[in-house]
Structure formats: C-alpha cells, structure tokens
Amino acid sequence: MVLKVGLVSLGCPKNLVDSEVMLGLIKDAGYEVTGSEQEADILVVNTCSFINDAKEESIKTIFEMARHKDEGSCRVLLVTGCLAQRYPRQLLNEIPEIDGLIGTGALPGITAAIRQALAGERVLMVNEPGHLNTGANPRLLATPAYSAYLKIAEGCDNRCSYCTIPQVRGPYKSRTIEDVISEAAGLARQGVKELILVAQDTTRYGIDLYGEPALDDLLLGLDRVEELVWLRLLYTYPTLFSDKLIQALASTGKLCRYLDLPLQHAADTVLRRMNRRVGIQEITRLLEKLRGAIPGLTLRTSFIVGFPGETEDEFQELLDFMTKIKFERVGIFAYSREEGTPAAAMPGQVPEEVKLARRDKAMALQKNISMEINQGKIGEEISVLVERRRNKKLRVYEGRSEGDAPDIDGKVIFKSSKDLEPGSFVRVLIKSASPYDLEGELVT
Structure with a gap:
C-alpha cells in the first residue's frame, strides 16, 4: 500500500x-x-x-x-x-x-x-542552517499553475536588531545565475507565466558569488525566458540599489512595475536602533529615483511601530513620511519582542496597547492614501492576470494587476461577457475603486 x-x-x-x-x-x-x-x-x-x-x-x-x-x-x-x-x-x-x-x-x-x-x-x-535549494531538486508546486515563487538565495547577512532570520536561516548564499535561469525556464515550460523572485534580501543577490550584486544581470537573463509574461520582485532592501540595477529594472520588459521595499521606519534614530544601514534622506532620494526611472511604479513597503524607545515624535516622523511619499501599498506591524535579539534587551519597551494604537493609526492613514491612489485609476485600462470566476451566474471574475502580488495585495474584480480561463491575461477598464481593490469590466 x-x-x-x-x-x-x-x-x-x-x-x-x-x-x-x-x-x-x-x-x-x-x-x-x-x-x-x-x-x-x-x-x-x-x-x-x-x-x-x-x-x-x-x-x-x-x-x-x-x-x-x-x-x-x-x-x-x-x-x-x-x-x-x-x-x-x-x-x-x-x-x-x-x-x-x-x-x-x-x-x-x-x-x-x-x-x-x-x-x-x-x-x-537539526544542524547548521543554510541549505541552498537548487534547480536540480524536484519541486511540486503548491501555487496555481500559472504563478510560482523562485527563491534565488538563502539566509541573511543584514543583522537587523529585531530579527532572528540569520539564526534560523544562516548567512546569505546565492544560487548561480545559470541555475536560477534554468529553473525559471523549466517552470515556464510547465505553464508558469508569472515568476515571483524571493530571498531574505533580493537586492543582495550574487554578492557572495560574484563579489558584487548581480540582480541586474539575473533580471536581464530571466527577461529572455520566452514563455514568461511577468517577473515580480519581492523583499528588495534599500541598500545596494545601484544605478545599474535601477536601469535594469526600467529596461527589463517582463518585470512588473512593482517593487516590494521593506523600510521598517522613517526616523533615523529608530533606524539606527534597528541596525538598518540606510538613513531616511538616502531612502527618499532612492524612492524619487525609482519613480523617475519607472513611470507607473507601484511601491510596497512595511513599517514596524512600537520599536523599543519609539517616541511620539519618532512615530509622527513615520506618519509624515507616509503622507509625503504616498506609497501604493503598506503593511504596518506592531513590534514583536523576539528572544535572543539585541532589540529584546533594549530599554524603553513600548506597552502593547500603545503599539496597537499606533499600528491602527498608521493603517488608517494608509487606507486614506490607498483610496486616493485607487480612485485616480478610474478610467484607466490595465492588464489583469485572471485568477478565478467569482460568480458563475453573473460572469464576475477576479484577478491581479501588475501592481498586486498574490496573497498580500488587492484584487481587480471585473465583469466579462465571455468565459475566461485562470492564468490568461486580459484588459480591464476600471470603473470604481475601494482602498484595496479595483472594479471594472473586460475590454472587448
């Protein structure tokens, strides 16, 4: 049996x-x-x-x-x-x-x-962490057939003061460009149309193998995999964003105009306690450069509120930054005190109720920003990856735009006069918007 x-x-x-x-x-x-x-x-x-x-x-x-x-x-x-x-x-x-x-x-x-x-x-x-999967390993996809994650590296060297990832995943190790492209081509032959690149820090990709970051070269190689339609980047860090990489982001035809860039805070004093290596002025210049190079870019970030010692003034710096930059997508997380991390031993631990109140306030601000941005899309015609039929009787479908990563971002909900297959790409005219989702109809 x-x-x-x-x-x-x-x-x-x-x-x-x-x-x-x-x-x-x-x-x-x-x-x-x-x-x-x-x-x-x-x-x-x-x-x-x-x-x-x-x-x-x-x-x-x-x-x-x-x-x-x-x-x-x-x-x-x-x-x-x-x-x-x-x-x-x-x-x-x-x-x-x-x-x-x-x-x-x-x-x-x-x-x-x-x-x-x-x-x-x-x-x-249980031994030393740091196993690096390669394309030689068999893999049974748990995602829909048209979309898959592709892990390009393992581990992390950033040593943020609140994070246990280096302890459980080991030091940063990149796969070779050839190995990643080979696996990508194999997935594309299986019917995958959207590849989502992941690592603890995708911007650092290749530095351990080639002596310098090589994400730009990897993206240009993946862009030549014929069957792929979309490439998507998650977990890019603000360090190591060179002009060469930004140029590659702008010129790679299959790369979604979407960038996940976890920043964690906007007050330099908090960023230093977090052991983040880039200050807010440098971050602001990077964001301006990215938006200038990639028109229509969707920026997603995440912030931690209630970090040890965070004052009301530091929290207000974060709110002011969010108001100024107007990110399209934001995740707000209350600080979690993790044993064995430097942050866990820091003085000034913020009470739980204060952390939650700050999280709610920041999310309320972002909800208003997201609503304003989405309402600005009414009347636009956008490409949508069809995911499923929501209502068989009314022929209502849901999918994602290039500005929506699976499971973390919103949906595009639209009516169609004809039957559509999951994994197909269609054009949708946006007719209405909520803070997180867009609604429209199929362009025939």
Whole structure:
C-alpha cells in the first residue's frame, strides 16, 4: 500500500518554496501526496517563527495535526522549518506527539526522516542552517499553475536588531545565475507565466558569488525566458540599489512595475536602533529615483511601530513620511519582542496597547492614501492576470494587476461577457475603486 503524505506550509513564500521542494522529494520517493489531512499517513508541518504570532500559529497547527493521530490515519507527525531550527529540544520535550524535527539546514533529509519515524525512531535532524535549494531538486508546486515563487538565495547577512532570520536561516548564499535561469525556464515550460523572485534580501543577490550584486544581470537573463509574461520582485532592501540595477529594472520588459521595499521606519534614530544601514534622506532620494526611472511604479513597503524607545515624535516622523511619499501599498506591524535579539534587551519597551494604537493609526492613514491612489485609476485600462470566476451566474471574475502580488495585495474584480480561463491575461477598464481593490469590466 502506498502511504499518503500531507504537508501544511506556514509563513512566507520563501518557506513555501521549501515546502514545494520537500513535496517533490516525497513524491519522487514513491509516496502519495494528499491534500486531505484526515487521510494522511504522514503529516508534515513546515513552521514559521519570525514573530510571536507566527510561533503561536505554528504551535497551534502542530496540535491540530496531532489530533489526526487519534481521529484520522496519521502514524507520523514531523515538524520542519524555522520553529524546528530555533527550538528543537523544547519541541521534542514539550510535545510528545511530534515524531521528528527537521531544521532549515536539513530539509533534503525529509524522506529519510519519514522512513526512520515509520520504523519507530524519534528523529532529530537539526544542524547548521543554510541549505541552498537548487534547480536540480524536484519541486511540486503548491501555487496555481500559472504563478510560482523562485527563491534565488538563502539566509541573511543584514543583522537587523529585531530579527532572528540569520539564526534560523544562516548567512546569505546565492544560487548561480545559470541555475536560477534554468529553473525559471523549466517552470515556464510547465505553464508558469508569472515568476515571483524571493530571498531574505533580493537586492543582495550574487554578492557572495560574484563579489558584487548581480540582480541586474539575473533580471536581464530571466527577461529572455520566452514563455514568461511577468517577473515580480519581492523583499528588495534599500541598500545596494545601484544605478545599474535601477536601469535594469526600467529596461527589463517582463518585470512588473512593482517593487516590494521593506523600510521598517522613517526616523533615523529608530533606524539606527534597528541596525538598518540606510538613513531616511538616502531612502527618499532612492524612492524619487525609482519613480523617475519607472513611470507607473507601484511601491510596497512595511513599517514596524512600537520599536523599543519609539517616541511620539519618532512615530509622527513615520506618519509624515507616509503622507509625503504616498506609497501604493503598506503593511504596518506592531513590534514583536523576539528572544535572543539585541532589540529584546533594549530599554524603553513600548506597552502593547500603545503599539496597537499606533499600528491602527498608521493603517488608517494608509487606507486614506490607498483610496486616493485607487480612485485616480478610474478610467484607466490595465492588464489583469485572471485568477478565478467569482460568480458563475453573473460572469464576475477576479484577478491581479501588475501592481498586486498574490496573497498580500488587492484584487481587480471585473465583469466579462465571455468565459475566461485562470492564468490568461486580459484588459480591464476600471470603473470604481475601494482602498484595496479595483472594479471594472473586460475590454472587448
């Protein structure tokens, strides 16, 4: 009898790529991959531990999957990823239902861990972080067939004072340009039309291999993959943005006019405490240069409020910056105190209620900015990637513009007089707008 394996992937798209590689290895080893947790003989939870909420979700999911040992077919429960890397002994000691742990540096051992756990062994595969997936690894996509993430590097060297990523993912390691392009071409042959490049810091790509950042060369190479329609960049940092890179961003025909640029704050005093290496004046000049080079650019960023020592004046600097720049997309996060980080030991920890109040105030400001920007799009005709039919009777569809990354940004909702296939590209005339979504109709 072929054993069935189910996998639950938590956290960021980078973690999802790891999950897809594990699924590919599992399938190649002769197991059947199932989406039914109730029917699975082996369950794998690929965890996140970035902030407290993510850790709590991971623990909750582990206990939910453990119930299938009593209520379903589960014989083995394995926990992988960042939480396993960070807290291996605690998890084994405190959750006896776990049959094995695989850290971020040992993910290729997933099938061996399954075999050992089935034989009755309690598995602990947690060593140094830093495993780098390559295009040679099998991969089973968990995203829609027309869109996929492509991880171009592993680990991080930035050492932001609030972040545990270097601890759980190791130092920055880039894949070669040839390897990334080879995998991209293979995904395109499978029908992928949108490739989303991810890493902890995509701007740093190649510096460890080539002695200087090489994201520009990578983008120009990927632009020549014929079957691809869209390329999208996530997790670019404001450091290492050279004129050469900006020129490549502007000239790469398939690159969406969309840039995810996490800035984290806008007060220099806070940025220094965060160990961010670029000041707000330099950031402002970069944003102006990017918008000048790429007309119609959608800028997405994220900010942390309530960082240790953040004063009302520093918070107001952030609000003023948001008002001045008018980002198209913003995520606001309340600071999460992570053990083992320099920020956790800093004086002036901000009370939770103050952090949440500041988050809500910043999000309310951004909602007004987003509404103003979206209303300015009424009357425009835009390209949309069709994702699904929302209403069969009324032929209402939803999709994404080049300014919308999957799962984090808004949607384009539109009416069509004809049937459309997911993964197709259409032109939509925008008729109305909300702070996060656009509505319109198909241009025939």
